[in-house]
Amino acid sequence: xxxxxxxxxxxxxxxxxxxxxxxxxxxxxxxxxxxxxxxxxxxxxxxxxxxxxxxxxxxxxxxxxxxxxxxxxxxxxxxxxxxxxxxxxxxxxxxxxxxxxxxxxxxxxxxxxxxxxxxxxxxxxxxxxxxxxxxxxxxxxxxxxxxxxxxxxxxxxxxxxxxxxxxxxxxxxxxxxxxxxxxxxxxxxxxxxxxxxxxxxxxxxxxxxxxxxxxxxxxxxxxxxxxx
Amino acid sequence: xxxxxxxxxxxxxxxxxxxxxxxxxxxxxxxxxxxxxxxxxxxxxxxxxxxxxxxxxxxxxxxxxxxxxxxxxxxxxxxxxxxxxxxxxxxxxxxxxxxxxxxxxxxxxxxxxxxxxxxxxxxxxxxxxxxxxxxxxxxxxxxxxxxxxxxxxxxxxxxxxxxxxxxxxxxxxxxxxxxxxxxxxxxxxxxxxxxxxxxxxxxxxxxxxxxxxxxxxxxxxxxxxxxxxxxxxx
Numbered sequence: 001x002x003x004x005x006x007x008x009x010x011x012x013x014x015x016x017x018x019x020x021x022x023x024x025x026x027x028x029x030x031x032x033x034x035x036x037x038x039x040x041x042x043x044x045x046x047x048x049x050x051x052x053x054x055x056x057x058x059x060x061x062x063x064x065x066x067x068x069x070x071x072x073x074x075x076x077x078x079x080x081x082x083x084x085x086x087x088x089x090x091x092x093x094x095x096x097x098x099x100x101x102x103x104x105x106x107x108x109x110x111x112x113x114x115x116x117x118x119x120x121x122x123x124x125x126x127x128x129x130x131x132x133x134x135x136x137x138x139x140x141x142x143x144x145x146x147x148x149x150x151x152x153x154x155x156x157x158x159x160x161x162x163x164x165x166x167x168x169x170x171x172x173x174x175x176x177x178x179x180x181x182x183x184x185x186x187x188x189x190x191x192x193x194x195x196x197x198x199x200x201x202x203x204x205x206x207x208x209x210x211x212x213x214x215x216x217x218x219x220x221x222x223x224x225x226x227x228x
Numbered sequence: 229x230x231x232x233x234x235x236x237x238x239x240x241x242x243x244x245x246x247x248x249x250x251x252x253x254x255x256x257x258x259x260x261x262x263x264x265x266x267x268x269x270x271x272x273x274x275x276x277x278x279x280x281x282x283x284x285x286x287x288x289x290x291x292x293x294x295x296x297x298x299x300x301x302x303x304x305x306x307x308x309x310x311x312x313x314x315x316x317x318x319x320x321x322x323x324x325x326x327x328x329x330x331x332x333x334x335x336x337x338x339x340x341x342x343x344x345x346x347x348x349x350x351x352x353x354x355x356x357x358x359x360x361x362x363x364x365x366x367x368x369x370x371x372x373x374x375x376x377x378x379x380x381x382x383x384x385x386x387x388x389x390x391x392x393x394x395x396x397x398x399x400x401x402x403x404x405x406x407x408x409x410x411x412x413x414x415x416x417x418x419x420x421x422x423x424x425x426x427x428x429x430x431x432x433x434x435x436x437x438x439x440x441x442x443x444x445x446x447x448x449x450x451x452x453x454x455x456x457x458x459x460x461x462x
Contacts, residue, residue, distance in 0.1 A: 189423040
C-alpha cells in the first residue's frame with residue numbers, strides 16, 4: 001500500500017498534462033543502446049508508448065501496487081516489465097543505457113538527502129555513457145499565488161492546492177482526504193544533484209520541443225550523462 | 229566589484245529596517261573561545277562593528293565592493309576589523325577560525341550551484357574542527373513575489389526599487405534608484421531549504437540548528453527566514 005494507490009484509478013485523466021513529453025522520451029529510448037528503465041512508471045502512460053513506438057523492452061518501477069495493477073492491464077502482451085520498488089532503493093541487475101523519470105515524479109522526493117540518494121543510485125545503475133533524463137516544473141510564484149487555497153475540479157474530482165514556501169512544498173488534497181505532496185526544486189538544486197552524483201549535463205531544454213532553456217521557460221527538461 | 233559600489237552611499241539607509249540580526253550574530257561571536265572570526269559580505273560593517281565593539285574580537289571582513297569597504301573602514305575607526313577586498317567564492321585566510329558568518333542574505337548574490345558550492349567549500353576550509361558557519365536568507369514567498377513583480381516601490385524618502393521575478397533561474401532582479409536617478413541592478417538568486425541542505429552536505433558541514441528567526445525560534449512551515457548554524461565536525 002502506498003500513498004499513491006488512492007490516485008491509481010484516476011491518474012491518467014488527472015496527471016496526463018505534459019503534452020509532448022511522450023515523443024521526447026520515445027526519442028531518447030530509440031537512441032538508447034541497452035536496457036531502458038522508467039522510474040515512477042505509474043499507470044504506464046509514457047512507458048507503454050515507449051515500448052509500442054520503439055519495440056524495445058522497458059523496465060518500469062513504481063512504489064504503488066495499485067498504479068502498477070492499472071499499468072499491467074493496459075500493457076498486456078507488451079514487453080513492459082513492471083516491478084514494485086522504491087526509487088530510493090534502486091538496484092539493477094544490468095546497468096542501463098537510459099533511466100528516465102517523466103511526469104515530474106522526482107518532485108515526490110522530500111529534502112536533499114532523498115534526492116541525492118536517488119541521483120547516486122541512478123548514476124550507479126547506468127552504463128558509462130548512459131543517460132538520465134527527467135523533467136520538472138519551474139516553480140512559478142504567479143501560479144502559486146493564484147492557486148493557493150483554491151479548490152478545482154478536474155474530471156469530477158475536487159482537489160485543493162496549498163503551498164508551503166518554507167518547505168518548498170505543494171499539497172494537493174482531494175475531497176476524500178487523499179493527499180499528494182510535491183517538493184519543488186530550483187535549477188541550482190537540479191544542477192547540484194547532478195554534480196554530486198557525478199553526472200554531466202548534456203542538455204537542459206525549456207520544453208519537450210527541445211527548445212533552449214531561457215528565463216521564460218516553465219519546465220526543466222534535463223538530459224544528463226554518466227561520463228564514459 | 230563595481231556593481232555594488234553604486235549602493236555604498238545609501239546602503240545603511242537601505243538596510244535600516246533590518247536590526248534584529250545584530251544581537252544574534254554578536255551572541256555567536258561571544259560564544260566561542262578564540263579571538264578571530266570572518267564575516268563574508270561585510271559591506272559597510274553594519275554587523276562587524278557591533279561585534280568588535282561588544283566582544284572585543286577581531287573581525288576579518290570580506291567584501292567585493294571597495295566603496296562599501298571604504299565606508300566601513302571609516303566607520304570602524306580603531307576597532308579590530310580588517311576590511312578586505314575579496315570574493316567569497318575563493319577567499320583564504322592564514323589561520324582557521326572558530327566562526328564564519330554571512331549575514332543579511334549576502335549568499336543570495338552567488339548565481340549558480342557551482343558558485344555556492346565554492347563558497348561553502350571555502351568556508352569549510354577556513355573553519356577549525358568544531359567551528360561554526362552561520363548565515364541567514366529569506367524564504368522565497370510566491371505570495372510576496374506575485375505582489376511585487378514589476379512594481380515600483382518606494383522605500384523611505386525618495387529611494388525606490390523595481391522588482392522583476394525570474395522563476396526559471398530562481399532569480400530576483402532589483403533595479404534601484406533615488407528620485408529621477410536610476411542607480412543600477414542587483415540580482416539575487418533565491419535558495420530553497422533543500423538546496424541549503426545540499427550545500428551543507430557537499431562541503432562536509434553538519435546542521436547544528438535551523439531557526440525561523442533571529443530569536444532562535446524553531447523553523448516551521450510558517451517561517452519567512454532561514455537562520456542556519458552549521459558546524460564543521462570536531
